[in-house]
Amino acid sequence: MPSKPRKNIDLYALTWRLPIIIWQGIFFVGPVLFMLAMSFFLVVNYRMTEAFEFVNWTKMLSRGYFWDSYWYTIFIASVSTICAMCIAFPAAYALAFRASESTRRWAIFLLIIPFFTSYLVRTFSWFVILSKSGVLNGLLSNFGLGPYTMLNTNFGTLVGYMTLTLPLVVILQTFSMANIDKTLIEAARNLGCKSFAVIWQVIIPLAKTGLIIAAIFCFILSFGDFVAPFYLGGSQEPTLPILILDTTKSGQQWPRAAVVAIMMMGTLFVVAFGGIALAYRKRKGAK
Amino acid sequence: MNANRTLNVILGIYVALIFAFVFAPIIFSMIFSFNSQRFPTIPLGNFTTEWYVKILNDPDVWEAAWNSLVVCTSTALIATFLGFCTAYSDFRYNFRFKGPYLALILLPPTIPLIIVALAMLAWFSKIGMSGQIYSIIIAHSVLTAPFAMAVIRLRLNQMDPDLEAAAWNLGGSEWATMRHVIVPFCKPAIASALFLTAAVSFDEFAVSWFVSGLNKTLPVIILEIVQGNIDPQVNAIGTFVFLISITLVVLAQVFLFSRQLKSIRP
Amino acid sequence: MTEPLVVFDKVRKHFGSFVAVKEMDFEIHEGEFLAIMGPSGCGKTTTLRMLAGLEAPSIGEIRLGGKVMNDVRPHERDTPLVWQSLALFPFLSARENVEFGLKMRGVDKTERKERALKWLDKMGILEFADRDISTLSGGQKQRVALARSLVMEPQILLLDEPLSALDAHLVIRMQAVLTDLQRELGITFVYVTHSQSEAFAMADRVVIMGNGEIAQIGTPKDIYREPANQFVAEFVGRNNILSGTVASVAKDTAQISTPSGDFTVPMNDVTLTNGQSASFVISADLVHIARDKPKGGNMAQCKLISEEFVGSMVTLFLEDAQGHEFKVQMQERELSKFDLKGGDQIWLSWDTQSAHVLNES
Numbered sequence: 001m002p003s004k005p006r007k008n009i010d011l012y013a014l015t016w017r018l019p020i021i022i023w024q025g026i027f028f029v030g031p032v033l034f035m036l037a038m039s040f041f042l043v044v045n046y047r048m049t050e051a052f053e054f055v056n057w058t059k060m061l062s063r064g065y066f067w068d069s070y071w072y073t074i075f076i077a078s079v080s081t082i083c084a085m086c087i088a089f090p091a092a093y094a095l096a097f098r099a100s101e102s103t104r105r106w107a108i109f110l111l112i113i114p115f116f117t118s119y120l121v122r123t124f125s126w127f128v129i130l131s132k133s134g135v136l137n138g139l140l141s142n143f144g145l146g147p148y149t150m151l152n153t154n155f156g157t158l159v160g161y162m163t164l165t166l167p168l169v170v171i172l173q174t175f176s177m178a179n180i181d182k183t184l185i186e187a188a189r190n191l192g193c194k195s196f197a198v199i200w201q202v203i204i205p206l207a208k209t210g211l212i213i214a215a216i217f218c219f220i221l222s223f224g225d226f227v228a229p230f231y232l233g234g235s236q237e238p239t240l241p242i243l244i245l246d247t248t249k250s251g252q253q254w255p256r257a258a259v260v261a262i263m264m265m266g267t268l269f270v271v272a273f274g275g276i277a278l279a280y281r282k283r284k285g286a287k
Numbered sequence: 288m289n290a291n292r293t294l295n296v297i298l299g300i301y302v303a304l305i306f307a308f309v310f311a312p313i314i315f316s317m318i319f320s321f322n323s324q325r326f327p328t329i330p331l332g333n334f335t336t337e338w339y340v341k342i343l344n345d346p347d348v349w350e351a352a353w354n355s356l357v358v359c360t361s362t363a364l365i366a367t368f369l370g371f372c373t374a375y376s377d378f379r380y381n382f383r384f385k386g387p388y389l390a391l392i393l394l395p396p397t398i399p400l401i402i403v404a405l406a407m408l409a410w411f412s413k414i415g416m417s418g419q420i421y422s423i424i425i426a427h428s429v430l431t432a433p434f435a436m437a438v439i440r441l442r443l444n445q446m447d448p449d450l451e452a453a454a455w456n457l458g459g460s461e462w463a464t465m466r467h468v469i470v471p472f473c474k475p476a477i478a479s480a481l482f483l484t485a486a487v488s489f490d491e492f493a494v495s496w497f498v499s500g501l502n503k504t505l506p507v508i509i510l511e512i513v514q515g516n517i518d519p520q521v522n523a524i525g526t527f528v529f530l531i532s533i534t535l536v537v538l539a540q541v542f543l544f545s546r547q548l549k550s551i552r553p
Numbered sequence: 554m555t556e557p558l559v560v561f562d563k564v565r566k567h568f569g570s571f572v573a574v575k576e577m578d579f580e581i582h583e584g585e586f587l588a589i590m591g592p593s594g595c596g597k598t599t600t601l602r603m604l605a606g607l608e609a610p611s612i613g614e615i616r617l618g619g620k621v622m623n624d625v626r627p628h629e630r631d632t633p634l635v636w637q638s639l640a641l642f643p644f645l646s647a648r649e650n651v652e653f654g655l656k657m658r659g660v661d662k663t664e665r666k667e668r669a670l671k672w673l674d675k676m677g678i679l680e681f682a683d684r685d686i687s688t689l690s691g692g693q694k695q696r697v698a699l700a701r702s703l704v705m706e707p708q709i710l711l712l713d714e715p716l717s718a719l720d721a722h723l724v725i726r727m728q729a730v731l732t733d734l735q736r737e738l739g740i741t742f743v744y745v746t747h748s749q750s751e752a753f754a755m756a757d758r759v760v761i762m763g764n765g766e767i768a769q770i771g772t773p774k775d776i777y778r779e780p781a782n783q784f785v786a787e788f789v790g791r792n793n794i795l796s797g798t799v800a801s802v803a804k805d806t807a808q809i810s811t812p813s814g815d816f817t818v819p820m821n822d823v824t825l826t827n828g829q830s831a832s833f834v835i836s837a838d839l840v841h842i843a844r845d846k847p848k849g850g851n852m853a854q855c856k857l858i859s860e861e862f863v864g865s866m867v868t869l870f871l872e873d874a875q876g877h878e879f880k881v882q883m884q885e886r887e888l889s890k891f892d893l894k895g896g897d898q899i900w901l902s903w904d905t906q907s908a909h910v911l912n913e914s
Binding site (some may be wrong): 447449453455457458460463467 | 606
């Protein structure tokens, strides 16, 4: 780049660099910081007033229902992650190693579609399919089975989470496995490694980074979603997002909601950081 | 080897099942939008278009559809512009605090929507910008700009690093080069970004719900219907929404990959 | 003596703590074909980029036509560059590529098209004018790149290793095209390359760079016959370098004692003293071979290791008893008189005046 005399302001560079700073500064950083501050505000007579009090924190964190919800959310999001990663794996393996280049591209092309289309309507469809008098039970009754209660259970919630996360997890897993050095697999086979062992000993370690990132995304999505546990899980056991929803929409207790939100963000931060550290950790002694 | 063929068949079936699971609710919604029964079940009822008639005669639905259109096109334009600026800045310049700079645009998708919704609601209320169409537009542009940036940045990676300098060398000022070289080169990615951000905005319901007040978009209408009783109208609206989203996403991908259909990069 | 077109005056360039160009002082004359040659990382491309305005000198001045160019932005200069990667605009046709510079200068549409087509015709690729450049071959793209720069009718054309991506047979052809073009147009060419054969084949003068500095400037013949120092001698290749200590000094000559024997060298530009260490070089084509031991003069007995044929020229690689490698270059028809086989012992000899003593640096 031509070096310019320091005095002149590079108008050209600033034109391109500034917009996002200004826009995200006002409309992203602002809201997030305000929310942090808001957790210390007070609600008096249904009106929120700015203050610096810890009462929201003490009240919320001392409530049993908060911690029940917290641990439940972590539990169900973890189960969701494990399920999604396991369910997606054979499909991703097939697409990465057994499918032709064009089949793989078509598959990803198709999978991207549901990822970007109305999650809400899809959830509603599942609601109807899974309900006691719904399509699935109707089908099963032809074989003399059921009717099964699938809604308002953890199973329902999980179906919802799968609807949300599976496309993305399959895509990410496929990418991470398709990009590993195939010659290493051949070398392993050549040295007598059997097919199944190859997956464990060679493919997964090589694709480790991409796989962990897929898991992190899956966890974040599941952890933060309110639609699945609310509509399909019946919010029998409210998750943290549902807590925020209730506290905001019904309770108008925005500061309390902010506390929950901050706890959520903190947890996700730790998970993401820990996951990334794990993903990029080198083996001891390796360069 | 027989075992290998069998495994391939099994894997093929497995992948098909995954696709079935992922697409089932969409197809289901489309089928039952023409079903006469109030509550979808097997065996199917009669074929009918009454639900479509119902929503097409509902002024709230039309207003929401219009709002959705305004929001998603405005969002697409703003987000793509922001994404382009950031992608170009990242491509061309090295400067201090580049890390935090990129984080500014790349962080929003990592924060759960419900939290973003709450934060936006509170902030907009404070600065007196809540409950309007432009509130949703602003919120959506924050959320979708990362996608635009990623798409355009990937395209810039494919550019010969000397291309910009070649244009300067031939007498093009930085601005002229931007206009005659960078933007034309990025056209497919810009088009793709426009459609992608529009698609994301079109389907977004959580933040819209919180921030829109009385100016509802289609997803918000859907949410409200779904909160109530089982109403087959949702399938009709849902089918429309699906078709539009799918079209947008397909177009976005087509633009991105159209180069590969033409020829390899010279 | 005409004013030089370009002057590099005490130019230095560093990137942070890395010094790319240590000190450049040289001139480029109008209408000459100048090659800047050197190994990777020697600073030649940086020098070219400074001339184009893509880098600014950290210290020193660059003057073009007497005017100081340090603060002149690249797009304000008239120094079109032919890039190593060609940098053709993929979204434009060949003709539109060629028109680009004219468009930037505000030339109107009809005139642009006319001039572009004229140059495409001149480069022999008129039929490809409206084609997508991705459909063109390497050689055709190269010509588009040239046309794109030349249509600007500049005073000076910069070329950054433009032939490095071409197949070998195309390189030879393009070298002829470039030389003819330069002679016909009378434009100053500044040509950067790492290939000695390219530089020596095309240039009027060559600047050899090493480690950010100029090692030697001169005509190809001067550099080849009288390399300034060991670096240049080794880089130029196709010669024999011998090192040793000065055993005795006479009026115009000196005796140097090397592991391969004692040899007499002329002291044309260098004065040698007894006991000093010195190196000298003999071009490969000035060495004679014979089966029988010569009567006197500089000689060495060697074993034939291998032969290399390039067209009608052959280079012999030999080794003496001390393991020192010798090269001899001659016409193939000369060689056939000797009927040599690998392993044969041959006598090499050369005239004293053929040798050239190197400056120690």
